[in-house]
Amino acid sequence: MNIYKRYFRKYRVLFFTATTFVFLESMADLLQPTIMARIIDEGVREKSVETVIGYGLLMLFITFLGAVFATVRNILASKVSQGFGKDLRADLFEKIMNFSESSADRMESGSLITRMTNDTAQAVQFVNGMMRIFFKAPVTGIGSMILAAALSPKLSIILFFVVSLVAVLIYISMKMSYERFAKVQYAIDKLNLVIQEYLLGIRLVKAFGRQNFEEEKFAKSNEDLEKKGIRSQLVIAYFAPVLSLVVSLGIALVLYAGSILFVRQEIEVGKVAAFISYMTQILTSIIMITNIFTTFVRTKASTERIHEIFVAEEDAEGGTKEFSSEAMSVVFENLSFSYPSGSGLYALENLSFCLNAGETLAVIGPTGSGKSTLVWLLLRFYEGKEGRILLDGIDIRDYTVEQVRNAVSVSSQKTMLFSGSIHENIAWSTPEMSPDRVERAARAAQAEDFILSMKEGYESSIYQGAVNLSGGQKQRVSIARALAKESKLLILDDSTSALDAVTDRKVREAIKEFKPRRTTILITQRIGTAMGADKILVLSQGKMEGFGTHGDLMKNSSTYRDLYVSQIGELDKVVI
Template sequence: MSNSTKRLRIEEDEPITKPFNWSQFVRLLRYIKPYRRYFIYSFLLMLLATFYNLAGPYLIRLVIDIDIPHRNIHALLYKSVFYIVLTLLYVISLRARTIFMTKLGNSVVSDIRMHLFSHLQKLSLTFFDSRPAGKIMVRVMNDVDSLSELLSNSILNVLVDTLSLWAIIVIMLSIDIKLSLVALGVLPLLILIIMVLKNSIRIRWQEVRKKSSTLNAYIHESIQGMKITHAFTREEKNAEIFKNLNTTFKNTWMKAIRVNNLFWPTIEFTGTLSSVLIFLFGIWMMRKGYTTLGTIIAFSNYMGMFWQPINNISNFYNQLLVAMASTERIFEILDTQPDIQDSPYAYNLPPIRGEIKFENVYFSYDEEKPVLKNVSFTIKAGETIALVGETGAGKTTIINLIARFYEPQNGRILIDGHDIKNVTLNSLRKQIGIMLQDTFIFSGTIADNIRYAKPDATMDEVIRAAKIVNAHEFIMKMENGYDTEVNERGSRLSIGQRQLIAFARALLADPKILILDEATSAVDTQTEILIQQAIEKLTSGRTSIIIAHRLSTIRNADRIFVIHDGQIVEEGSHTQLLEKKGYYYNLYTSQFKYFEK
C-alpha cells in the first residue's frame, strides 16, 4: 500500500454508525452480571438514601402546620433530631453506594477492555491491513473509558431516580391532588423538547467519536514515522495536516456540547415555571382555605426533589448516547470474526518432520489481480529453499500462506501430508518460526524479547540461543547485559543487532519449519557474516524457506525457486540455474551480482 493511499485511509471518516440500538445496551449490561452483588448492595443503599431524603419535606410540613402553631417545643425538638439523623444516614448510604459502584464500574470496564484486547489477538491479518493502528487503539482505550461513568453511576442512578419520581408523585397526590396537577402540568413541554433533542445529540456524539479516531490514528502514524518525517523535512506539512484534523475534532466536539447543553437550561426553565405555578396557585388556594402554608412549602421542596431526578435522567440519556456511540464501535470489533479460524473438525497437528507441499494453489488479495496462479511444489523435510523474484512476484505471499495468515482461494497446502485447513492454528504455528524483514523488538529487556516465543525458557536457554546466533557478545557489552531495557521497536539497537536477537528468538522456539523473509537486508558486511553464520546454524536440521537479496544466502540453498508473475518459472541450485541462463541468470546479473562486490 502506498503512503498516499494510507494517508487518505487515515484521514477519511469511518462509516456512519447505526441508529441507537437498545439490544446493544442490553448486551453491555451483561458485563455487570459477575459483579451483580455490588449492584444489589448499591441499589438497596440508594433506596434507603431516597427514603431518608423524601421524609424531610414531610417533617417540615408537620412542623409548620402543627408544631409551630401549637408551640409544641418538645415535638419540634424531636423532629429536628430525627431530621438530623435522617440526614446523617442519607450521607452514609451515599458514601457506601459510591464505594460499591466504583468497584463495579472499574471491574466491568477492565473486563470489556480485556475481552476486546483478547479478541484482537484472534483476528486475521486482513482486519489489521484495512485499519490504521491508531483507530484500533482508540477503541481499546478511549471508547472503553467512555463507558466508565455510565457503568459506575448512571445506570443505578436512573433506576433509583425513576423510583424516586414515582414516590414523589404518590406523596404529592396523597397530600393535594389539585396542587399536584398544577405542579406536573409542565411535563408535556419537557418531554416534547427532549424528543426533539435526542436524535441530534446521538448523531453529534457519533461524529465526535469518528473524528477522535481519525485524529489518534494520525498521531500514532506520525510518531511511528518520525525518522522519515525528519529525513524528508515534513514537519511543517505534518503540522498543517494535524492542525486541520485537530480543528475539525474541536469543532465537532463543540457542536456536540452545544446541543448536549440544551438539556440543562430546559430542565431549569421547566423547574422554575413549575415552582412559580405552585406558589401562585397555592396562594390562591390558601385564600380559599383549601390548603396550608406547610403544604405549599412541602410541595415546593418535593418539586425541587422532583426536578433533580428529571435532570439526572436527562443527563443519563446524554451519557447513554455518548457511551452507545462508543459501544457500537466496541461491539463492531467484537462481532468481527477472524477470516482464518479453526474448522469445527480441526485437530492438533502432530510433531512434524517439515515436508511442505503446494497443490495448485491460487491466491489473490483482491478479485482483480491474482498473486499466485496455480502454484505447485514440494519441499522435502530438512531442505533449505530460497525464494527469489521481482518485487510483487509472490514470494512473501507463499510464506504467509504456509503460516496460514491468509487462505488460498483454490488448491491445498500440506505439511507432512496434513492439509493445514484441517489442523488447529495454534498447533500449526507453534511448529513454524518466522522472521520478517521488519524485525519487531518489543519494549522490555533483551532477555524478554528472546524469550518471547518461549515464555517459560530459563536464562541458560536464552543465553545459549544468543551464543549460537552470535548475539551474546554484543549483548554483554550493553550496560545491563540481558537485562538491558530496549525502547519500543528496539530503537536503541542497530538493524543487525535486532536481527540477531530475532534469530535467537527463533532458535529458542526450535521450529521444524523456519521462514526468513529478507533477514539479511540492510546490514554491513561484518554483520552479514555474523548473520550468515547464524542462518547456517538456524537452518541445520529443519526445513527452511528464505527470501533474500544477498547472494551468500541464496547460493547455499539446496534449491532456488524463481517466482515470476505468480508462478514458479525455474527451480534448481545456484549453479544449475546460472547454466540455464533464464530468469535466474537475468536476476543474478542485474541484482545479485552487485552484492558479490
C-alpha cells in the first residue's frame, strides 16, 4: 500500500478535514440512542410533554448537524479520491511511456489497460470509502460499545460474544475473498486482450471468415470471467446471510435478557431500547467493516497490480556524452544479443561492422535474421549482452537514451500513423516545423502527389489507424516523417516494401538529396534496394554472412549471390 503515501502527502489537509467531519458525524449518531432513552425514561414514563418536546428538538438538531457533517465529508471525499485517481493514472501513464521494451513485452497491453482503468477505479473507491465509512464504522462501533456497556454491563456480555463471532466470520471471508478477486482481475485482462486483438485485426478476421472462431475465443474468456466473478461473490453470498442471522439472534437474546432484567427492576425500558439501538449501530458498523475489508482485499489485489507497473524496469539511462558531428558513424563490435522474453537463442551473434559518417548501409537477409533487432539496439530499446555499439566512436551507453533517440529517426516496418492531419503526422517530431520542410519531406518520400489529390491537401485528416490511406500511402507518410526529423542517423526498416520498384528508387535518391550528409541504414529484403548502398551487411540467423559493397559480396557471399539470383536473374547475366 506504499504507493498511496505520496498521494496522501498531497491531499493530507483535505483528508484530515474529511475525517474530522466523519468523526463529528459519528458523534452525532452516537448521541441519538442516549437521548431516546431519556425521552422514554424521563419524558414518556413521567408523562412530561415538555421533556419529550425538549429532547425531541435536541434530537432533531443533532440529526440536522449529522446531515451537514455527512454532506461536507462526502464532498471532500469525492474531491480527494477523484484527484488521487487523476494523479495515479497520470503517473502510471508516464511510467508506461518510460517502460523498457522488456517490460512492454512482458505486460500485455490488455493487462495494462485493465490496470489503468479497473484497478485504479478500485483504488479510487478505496480512498473514497476510507474517508466516508472507514473511520465512521470503527468510531461508531467502539463508541456504541462503550455507551452500551455504560448502560448495562450485564447485557454487554451477550454483545461481546456476538461481536467476537462476527469478527471471526469476517476474518474467514476476507481470507477466502483475496485470491478469488485477484483471479477476477486477471480474467478481465484476458478478456481485454481478446477484444483488443479482434479490434486490431477486424478486417483480417472477416476476410478469413474467422468470426466464429473469434466469437468462441471471446465467449470462452467471457465465461471464464463470469465463473471467476461468481466465485468471488459467492464468499459474500454465503457469509452475508450468516452474519445477518448472528446479528438477529444477538438482538433476540438481548431482548430476552433485557426483559428478565426489567422484570427484576434492574434496568429501565428506555435503556433496553437504547441498548438495542447501540447494538444495531455496532452490528451495522461491523457490516460496514465487512464491506471495508472486502474493498480492502480487492484493493490489495489491485494495488499489487498497480505496484507491478511502478516497479517495472524503465529505459536504461546513460552517461552524459553529447553528439558533436553532423552525421554519425556506427560501429558494432562483437555484439551479441538475445531477447529477454525470447527462446534464449541469439537474435544477433558476434556482429562486427563499421559504417562511416554519411554513408548508406543496406542490411539484407531472410526473415527472422535479426535485421529489426539491429534497429531496436540502435534506438536503445534493448541493451546488447556482449560486445558494444559505438556511435561517433563513443559507447552507446555513454549517451542518455533521450540523446540517442533524438539523434536517430526511424520509419519502422509496422507503419503507425496517428489521428490528426497529414501535416501533423509529418511534423510529428517537431510540431513547429515549417510547412516548407514538411512539403520537402513529402516530396522526397514521393507522397506529395497523393497528398495534394486529397480534398484538403496537407490538412487532410488521417483517421484512427490510418484506415483512409493505402498501405503504400501510409509508408510514404511514415518515410516523410522520418526524413523531416532533424537527425544524424536515418533508419528505414523495410519501409518501402509496399512501394513499386520505381517509386522505391525515387525515394532512395531523394533521401540523399534531402540531407546528403546523413548516415542512413536501409533494412530491406530487396536486392535492388540494397545494391546502390555504400556498404551492404548480409545477415542470416543473427550472424554476419557478408559485409562490403555489392561487388565484394557477389564475389564473397554465397547467401548474397543466392538472393541476387532469386530476385534479379541468372548469374551469367550478372555484371559484377
